[in-house]
Amino acid sequence: MKVHLVKIAFFALLGFINCKEVAASSMIEIQLDDPTFNQLYVFRTFNLEECIDTITIASDGKFHWETQEINELFFISDKKPDDENRKHNYYCSVMAEKGPINFTLYKGQDKYDTNSLTNEEIANFYVNANQNIFDTLAIEQSIIKNNNNAFGVFALKFIGSTRFSEQTFQTLINTLEERCFTQFYYGRQMKGLRYPIKHFPEIVVKNQEDQIMDLEFTSAHYTVIDF
Numbered sequence: 001m002k003v004h005l006v007k008i009a010f011f012a013l014l015g016f017i018n019c020k021e022v023a024a025s026s027m028i029e030i031q032l033d034d035p036t037f038n039q040l041y042v043f044r045t046f047n048l049e050e051c052i053d054t055i056t057i058a059s060d061g062k063f064h065w066e067t068q069e070i071n072e073l074f075f076i077s078d079k080k081p082d083d084e085n086r087k088h089n090y091y092c093s094v095m096a097e098k099g100p101i102n103f104t105l106y107k108g109q110d111k112y113d114t115n116s117l118t119n120e121e122i123a124n125f126y127v128n129a130n131q132n133i134f135d136t137l138a139i140e141q142s143i144i145k146n147n148n149n150a151f152g153v154f155a156l157k158f159i160g161s162t163r164f165s166e167q168t169f170q171t172l173i174n175t176l177e178e179r180c181f182t183q184f185y186y187g188r189q190m191k192g193l194r195y196p197i198k199h200f201p202e203i204v205v206k207n208q209e210d211q212i213m214d215l216e217f218t219s220a221h222y223t224v225i226d227f
Helices: 002-019 117-130 136-145 150-163 166-175 185-189
Strands: 026-032 039-043 051-056 063-067 073-077 091-095 099-105 112-114 203-206 212-215
Touching (some): 091 099
Antiparallel strands (some): 039 051
16 A cells, blocks of 8 residues: 555656656857957946846857746847947847857948847848838738747737838737737737827816816825715
């Protein structure tokens, strides 16, 4: 009887270990065409604000960075966070995908190579935006295709809001998955556009002196109406 109990406990523990998910991560590897640069910085925003990490060059001459924020968008550059005057020499937008992603950055050029199809699409998007080239149909299709990651949200926020009609913009924002507005940085900024605050309608009533009163519920205070 004791032997059977030990076996049951063992297999139960083994099952628990197997069922426990290992957190997915993205391994990002970056190589520069100029080996004299030994540090890169990871930012939350495209304009290189809110630095969240520093990457130092490894012994293999490459930069390695790991994150568990899958499908989130990051911006990597050699520009120091506290240097507001110096322009960057290297820049790339990175969407963290499961597994390894390789990047090759070129000094003084707003382009880079990558083995990731999604990140290649983001690179082309960035180059076209810098050159003020916008194919609204292609951007619309890209947003729909990337409706479950940070790139779809980012493209809609910075391009779609100025290039699409209000109706098209609202249609596109409704195609984004709900988790985009809680999980991703730029999605949280657009949450109010997907879920606008609804105000209570105005009410016209008469008071005890038979005077007409317009009740507007615009403040954050409670209003009690006693009939």
